[in-house]
Amino acid sequence: MSLIKLWQAPEGAVGQDDFDVSVRIPGENWQPLFVYEAKVDMHNVRQASMAYFDMEGTVEVRVVSRKGSVHQAVIRPLSKQIPYEVDGAAVTFRLNEPCKLSLEVNGDRFGNLHLFANPLEEDSPEPDASNVLFLKPAIHRMEDIDRLANSPLQPGGAAPEVIYFGPGMHYLEETIFRIPSGKTVYIAGGAIVVGSLVCDHVQDVTIRGRGILYLSDFHRFSAFRGVRILFSHHISVEGIVLLDPPHYSIYIGKSEHIRIRNFKSFSTRGWSDGIDMMASSHIEIEDVFLRTSDDCIAIYGSRWDYRGDTGFVSVRDSVLWADVAHALNVGGHGDYRRGGDLIQSIHFSNIDILEHHEPQPNYWGAMNINVGDNNTVRNVRYEDIRVENFELGQLVDIRVVWNEKYNPVPGKRVEHVTFRNVTYNGKNENKNRIYGFNQERSIVGITFINLRINGELILDAEQGNFDINEHAQGIQFRQES
Numbered sequence: 001m002s003l004i005k006l007w008q009a010p011e012g013a014v015g016q017d018d019f020d021v022s023v024r025i026p027g028e029n030w031q032p033l034f035v036y037e038a039k040v041d042m043h044n045v046r047q048a049s050m051a052y053f054d055m056e057g058t059v060e061v062r063v064v065s066r067k068g069s070v071h072q073a074v075i076r077p078l079s080k081q082i083p084y085e086v087d088g089a090a091v092t093f094r095l096n097e098p099c100k101l102s103l104e105v106n107g108d109r110f111g112n113l114h115l116f117a118n119p120l121e122e123d124s125p126e127p128d129a130s131n132v133l134f135l136k137p138a139i140h141r142m143e144d145i146d147r148l149a150n151s152p153l154q155p156g157g158a159a160p161e162v163i164y165f166g167p168g169m170h171y172l173e174e175t176i177f178r179i180p181s182g183k184t185v186y187i188a189g190g191a192i193v194v195g196s197l198v199c200d201h202v203q204d205v206t207i208r209g210r211g212i213l214y215l216s217d218f219h220r221f222s223a224f225r226g227v228r229i230l231f232s233h234h235i236s237v238e239g240i241v242l243l244d245p246p247h248y249s250i251y252i253g254k255s256e257h258i259r260i261r262n263f264k265s266f267s268t269r270g271w272s273d274g275i276d277m278m279a280s281s282h283i284e285i286e287d288v289f290l291r292t293s294d295d296c297i298a299i300y301g302s303r304w305d306y307r308g309d310t311g312f313v314s315v316r317d318s319v320l321w322a323d324v325a326h327a328l329n330v331g332g333h334g335d336y337r338r339g340g341d342l343i344q345s346i347h348f349s350n351i352d353i354l355e356h357h358e359p360q361p362n363y364w365g366a367m368n369i370n371v372g373d374n375n376t377v378r379n380v381r382y383e384d385i386r387v388e389n390f391e392l393g394q395l396v397d398i399r400v401v402w403n404e405k406y407n408p409v410p411g412k413r414v415e416h417v418t419f420r421n422v423t424y425n426g427k428n429e430n431k432n433r434i435y436g437f438n439q440e441r442s443i444v445g446i447t448f449i450n451l452r453i454n455g456e457l458i459l460d461a462e463q464g465n466f467d468i469n470e471h472a473q474g475i476q477f478r479q480e481s
Helices: 143-151
Strands: 003-005 018-023 032-033 034-040 045-055 059-065 073-076 084-087 090-095 099-105 111-117 132-135 139-140 162-165 168-176 184-187 192-199 203-209 212-214 228-229 233-240 241-243 250-253 255-261 264-266 276-277 280-284 289-292 297-300 310-322 326-332 340-354 369-371 375-387 397-400 411-422 431-436 442-451 466-468 472-478
Touching: 018 045, 018 111, 032 045, 034 241, 034 264, 045 241, 045 264, 059 111, 073 084, 090 099, 111 289, 184 192, 192 203, 203 280, 203 289, 276 310, 297 310, 297 340, 326 340, 326 375, 369 375, 397 411, 397 442, 431 442, 431 472, 466 472
Parallel strands: 045 111, 132 162, 162 184, 168 192, 184 203, 192 212, 192 228, 203 233, 212 241, 228 250, 233 255, 241 264, 250 276, 255 280, 264 289, 276 297, 280 310, 289 310, 297 326, 310 340, 326 369, 340 375, 369 397, 375 411, 397 431, 411 442, 431 466, 442 472
Antiparallel strands: 003 045, 018 032, 018 059, 034 045, 059 090, 073 099, 084 090, 099 111
8 A cells, every 4th residue: 555645835935946846646546745945055155946745655747847858767776776767857757665765867956856765653643632732833933932832731731741843934033942861852744944953951852743854045144053952861863854053063072962863954054063973872763864964974082061981873775965064074073181082883875876976085985984182993784885986085084183173182092893795876986995003003904895896896995996094904805695
């Protein structure tokens, strides 16, 4: 049995008219999707397109380019191997499971369509339930939302456990909504919330839905992140889309037991990373799509007010597109005064990297471990990573560094890193670096198993265009069944 769920965009939503997009259950009528504007690429900000819906079973998709005939089409990640048909200006294809795709016609990777086919929601709250605060389409002042979220609905009643943003545009005039412990913030499909969500010294909070958190074109938000999780634990973010935050999409500081699932984000401004974490542990990131103008994922030790080690981080089943900097970045910041931090037990698996574009050689590396501030990085695994041809950078960069812009002192050590079943199809023209800093600040134990570059099994450093200095030992390239 096949099912489709879609939502009307609220009045005031910013659309993009490059494509007409429709979906249907095979044999039934086509249903149009609203196509949102999604700005991309800090180097030269352009208006790409984004549409989304929920599905189960098999659905058909039809995309019509309003710019004219389609001479070439690409659906990425290429690993999905989705067959399609082109007829004039129309591209049609079938989806048999939820996925996150980029459709690029006539070679345009910046005016492309991002299509998010979500799984059907489970156990979504009803807006008229007794424990739900339902905010109708309007301008809602933050003090009013805070008052309602923390006060009884009626004399003797309990405060609502679910703060429900229903279809419409919701403007958080104070720009920040601080979520109390034990609450669920639900942004329904067809809802757009303009502002930032903050979990600060709280626990047991869920942010979920199929709506949009919107920060584009609001210059007064220049210091804000999309979602901030600070000194908190047992926090979940699921299902929403974030458009153009001025800073990080999700920012995790000194927190633990955080789960991020089916989250989608686009950014275009300096330091607008995807998901960054400092001094945090037990982080699960699953099924996300991040197209960002800085690192997609960054894993650090101490920074700013957040002090301590970082570990037990899992990133899986995701699609990463770094218009600037790294897709995966580990190790850069720590508490050098107390001898550095330990960043350990990191697992990246089943990930498609669609882009890495960085003009500065010091920040190259689609997969990057750059250790500064006396940090030690230990026990990192990369498994089933597929890297497509990217514009500018290098595949792997593992270094103990002293980046004087960010690090008062060099890093301490990198040890026990495994790359298993990594494939890269691209130019591979810039050398992949594995550099220790000196004899005391070294790299030990980097293993590449079944590394393939342009289909060729890599069994030594020269073959893979790796540069390894004298302060890196135990570097292996091998094949396993």
